[in-house]
Amino acid sequence: MPEFKRLHCFLCMGQACVSSGAREVRARLAEELAEHGLSDEVVIVETGCAGPCVHGPLLSVWPDEVLYHQVAADDVPKLVVEHFIKGRPYTPCLITEPGGDIIATQRDFAFLQRQHKIVLENCGVIDPERIEEYIARDGYLALGNALTAMTPDQVIDEVKLSGLRGRGGAGFPTGLKWGLLRQSPGPQKYVICNADEGDPGAFMDRSVLEGDPHRVLEAMAIKGYATGADTGYIYCRAEYPLAIRRIEIAVRQAREYGCLGEGLFETDFSFDIELRVGAGAFVCGEETALMQSIEGKRGQPMPRPPFPTQRGLWGCPTSINNVETYANIPWILRHGGAAYAALGTERSKGTKVFALAGNVKNTGLVEVPMGTSLREVVFGIGGGVVDDRPFKAAQTGGPSGGCIPAAHLDAPLDYESLTALGAIVGSGGLIVLDDTSCMVDVARYYMEFCVDESCGKCIPCRAGTRQVYEILTTICEGNATMADLDRLEKLCLLMRDMSLCGLGQTAPNPVLSTLRHFREEYEAHILEQRCPSAVCRKLLTFSINPAKCTGCGVCARNCPVETIHKEDGERRYEVHQDECIKCGMCFDVCNFGAVVKE
Amino acid sequence: MVQSDVMSGKFGIEAALFRTLDEFIATENHSPDSLIEVLHRAQEIFGYLRNDVLAHVASRLHLPLARVYGVATFYHLFHLKPKGKYEIHVCTGTACYVRGADRVIRSLVKELGVNLDETTSDGLFTLCNARCIGSCGLAPAMMIDKDVHGRVDPKKVRRILRNYR
Numbered sequence: 001m002p003e004f005k006r007l008h009c010f011l012c013m014g015q016a017c018v019s020s021g022a023r024e025v026r027a028r029l030a031e032e033l034a035e036h037g038l039s040d041e042v043v044i045v046e047t048g049c050a051g052p053c054v055h056g057p058l059l060s061v062w063p064d065e066v067l068y069h070q071v072a073a074d075d076v077p078k079l080v081v082e083h084f085i086k087g088r089p090y091t092p093c094l095i096t097e098p099g100g101d102i103i104a105t106q107r108d109f110a111f112l113q114r115q116h117k118i119v120l121e122n123c124g125v126i127d128p129e130r131i132e133e134y135i136a137r138d139g140y141l142a143l144g145n146a147l148t149a150m151t152p153d154q155v156i157d158e159v160k161l162s163g164l165r166g167r168g169g170a171g172f173p174t175g176l177k178w179g180l181l182r183q184s185p186g187p188q189k190y191v192i193c194n195a196d197e198g199d200p201g202a203f204m205d206r207s208v209l210e211g212d213p214h215r216v217l218e219a220m221a222i223k224g225y226a227t228g229a230d231t232g233y234i235y236c237r238a239e240y241p242l243a244i245r246r247i248e249i250a251v252r253q254a255r256e257y258g259c260l261g262e263g264l265f266e267t268d269f270s271f272d273i274e275l276r277v278g279a280g281a282f283v284c285g286e287e288t289a290l291m292q293s294i295e296g297k298r299g300q301p302m303p304r305p306p307f308p309t310q311r312g313l314w315g316c317p318t319s320i321n322n323v324e325t326y327a328n329i330p331w332i333l334r335h336g337g338a339a340y341a342a343l344g345t346e347r348s349k350g351t352k353v354f355a356l357a358g359n360v361k362n363t364g365l366v367e368v369p370m371g372t373s374l375r376e377v378v379f380g381i382g383g384g385v386v387d388d389r390p391f392k393a394a395q396t397g398g399p400s401g402g403c404i405p406a407a408h409l410d411a412p413l414d415y416e417s418l419t420a421l422g423a424i425v426g427s428g429g430l431i432v433l434d435d436t437s438c439m440v441d442v443a444r445y446y447m448e449f450c451v452d453e454s455c456g457k458c459i460p461c462r463a464g465t466r467q468v469y470e471i472l473t474t475i476c477e478g479n480a481t482m483a484d485l486d487r488l489e490k491l492c493l494l495m496r497d498m499s500l501c502g503l504g505q506t507a508p509n510p511v512l513s514t515l516r517h518f519r520e521e522y523e524a525h526i527l528e529q530r531c532p533s534a535v536c537r538k539l540l541t542f543s544i545n546p547a548k549c550t551g552c553g554v555c556a557r558n559c560p561v562e563t564i565h566k567e568d569g570e571r572r573y574e575v576h577q578d579e580c581i582k583c584g585m586c587f588d589v590c591n592f593g594a595v596v597k598e
Numbered sequence: 599m600v601q602s603d604v605m606s607g608k609f610g611i612e613a614a615l616f617r618t619l620d621e622f623i624a625t626e627n628h629s630p631d632s633l634i635e636v637l638h639r640a641q642e643i644f645g646y647l648r649n650d651v652l653a654h655v656a657s658r659l660h661l662p663l664a665r666v667y668g669v670a671t672f673y674h675l676f677h678l679k680p681k682g683k684y685e686i687h688v689c690t691g692t693a694c695y696v697r698g699a700d701r702v703i704r705s706l707v708k709e710l711g712v713n714l715d716e717t718t719s720d721g722l723f724t725l726c727n728a729r730c731i732g733s734c735g736l737a738p739a740m741m742i743d744k745d746v747h748g749r750v751d752p753k754k755v756r757r758i759l760r761n762y763r
């Protein structure tokens with residue numbers, strides 16, 4: 001009799017769930033199953049990121065599709081008895097909707113149901129460390145079919161038909177890019193997968209590589225066949241150790257199964273992949289810098305032209321795509337370019353994965369058709385702002401992007417609409433900001449990032465980022481004049497037009513976009529020396545609300561300049577303003593909310 | 599200038615460490631393209647990139663020392679100074695930033711008595727900030743060596759540190 005498995009436990013082993021204790025849950029689950037003699041009937045499957053990170057560790061049990069969240073190791077013994085022996089769901093780990101409804105199954109969970117999964121179709125569903133599971137989900141079918149039944153030109157035509165555009169930021173049409181490499185003459189060509197994901201606040205590419213790495217390998221091989229390249233490089237940032245390990249495992253297995261290597265699918269096409277690990281430099285996500293880094297050099301961008309498809313890695317024609325761009329390819333070839341083009345808007349086709357984070361209830365990965373409204377993503381899927389505070393803006397595209405203010409909540413998320421609003425789709429980081437974020441401070445935060453990450457090669461970026469950062473600092477500290485605001489704008493435009501690479505050209509975006517939508521906040525800092533969101537410390541005063549102070553003294557003990565005292569005989573403490581350095585320590589440590597900052 | 603092992607005083611454990619590094623360099627065929635991989639490995643072996651290690655790498659890969667030094671100083675993850683036993687990376691990515699990474703840093707500075715990029719006097723911890731560790735769903739987050747800790751606040755910081763002391 002074939003082995004019979006009664007239940008499958010899908011345990012999310014994405015980074016967020018692991019750091020919330022998924023490994024301990026895994027160990028305990030194995031112990032408890034053994035204890036009850038269920039090890040042969042109930043299987044544990046370790047999957048990649050399932051999406052709703054805030055609910056981790058996540059466990060879904062099939063075929064019932066019961067979804068458990070925030071499972072702790074101590075829940076496991078009771079869960080095993082209730083669900084696996086008595087056959088009823090273990091209620092303490094079910095998700096409760098804000099309205100009080102209990103969600104029992106994956107089908108009822110709006111966060112998952114309102115998405116449309118193509119890139120993430122296997123994430124959270126298969127064990128990423130077993131190629132068999134990928135193959136069982138039609139993995140490598142598209143590659144086999146391309147090699148045996150399609151010409152390279154037909155593959156490229158299908159990709160063109162899909163309307164897929166690069167998901168790495170610039171939105172360049174993918175089919176066109178592949179065609180350019182195909183036409184570029186040369187005996188040796190390379191394809192590269194950009195897994196540098198440097199935008200702070202983005203984690204889509206990590207989740208794809210951790211959850212479904214074979215998908216990217218398959219797509220790279222397809223691109224190799226379509227363009228005439230026999231070698232691919234994956235350039236992954238060193239900050240993603242789990243993704244690196246899973247790529248290594250996947251490459252090894254794909255070679256064993258004949259999906260990479262010599263003479264694939266009994267044709268004379270050969271293709272292999274090498275992994276290169278970065279060493280922490282944002283600019284290495286820029287394609288020419290990335291190639292320098294693969295060659296073992298400082299990751300400094302080069303002027304274009306020549307474009308990589310003309311002269312790339314080691315002087316050979318090369319083409320680079322982003323992880324998510326690749327992850328769309330197998331689906332497109334299996335379902336046809338037309339099916340993909342049926343999704344999305346006029347000029348932005350297919351789906352886009354957003355990494356939803358910041359002050360939003362359901363943080364995690366969200367895949368929706370292009371053109372879905374920001375409102376649907378933040379409120380429909382994301383569940384709204386934490387503590388139901390007012391939504392102020394969404395920041396997309398990280399240090400190269402901009403803000404979408406509340407007035408544009410109904411804007412469709414696609415390349416054209418966001419560009420028109422002064423933001424960009426970017427790689428897909430989507431950070432929700434509420435009224436506790438100061439937009440000048442946010443702009444300054446991104447500029448500090450760019451100061452640090454500018455490679456130093458060209459002056460507009462190297463000196464410009466620093467100057468802009470300093471003007472923003474004077475504004476945040478209340479020392480700026482309106483003339484500084486003009487200087488700021490001029491400098492930003494100069495950097496945008498004069499910098500060598502995308503880093504310097506787009507670094508002013510967060511400033512320009514906040515100036516456009518939140519100019520009144522800049523003016524409040526300059527004209528009234530006031531930070532409307534109570535963030536910029538130099539403009540705040542800290543005081544103690546006597547009605548809430550219990551006299552515990554924790555603020556006084558923690559004050560680094562010892563400027564919090566109480567008068568003899570008094571019970572309550574007071575901040576002596578002259579010596580206060582506005583570090584905010586008292587605000588952080590007070591357990592009674594008695595410290596007021598304004 | 600290439601010195602022999604005896605001349606440069608590499609004996610015992612030191613010599614063994616350099617041998618381990620040389621074995622790795624051999625698997626990379628002494629290729630100059632592998633410089634970043636070799637520096638990663640060297641840092642794993644020696645803890646940080648000492649001057650003599652950089653010189654050694656330069657000679658084994660047939661590269662000018664200036665090129666090796668240039669690469670070692672360009673990338674954030676290479677360290678030219680010794681590190682503590684544990685490296686604490688507080689994420690200052692956007693999600694963590696808007697959810698209070700600065701509070702986490704302030705409480706670590708206070709708990710450990712060191713500033714960013716410094717090592718505690720007992721050699722246990724080095725405090726650093728990280729650009730984004732991709733755990734935005736758990737903001738604010740920090741990483742101690744390879745373990746990610748999510749939703750940290752000043753109280754949790756104390757609890758976490760206790761496990762490493």
Ligand SMILES: Cc1cc2nc3c(=O)[nH]c(=O)nc-3n(C[C@H](O)[C@H](O)[C@H](O)COP(=O)(O)O)c2cc1C
Pocket residue numbers: 165166167168169170171172174177194195196197198199282283284285286287288320321322323325326427501502503
């Ligand atoms: C400063 C800078 C950083 C970038 N970082 C990334 C990155 O982390 N990941 C990525 O895929 N593309 C990044 N890009 C875009 C790449 O240069 C390139 O356009 C992209 O990888 C092309 O792939 P696509 O056509 O599939 O989007 C960056 C660009 C710039 C200017």
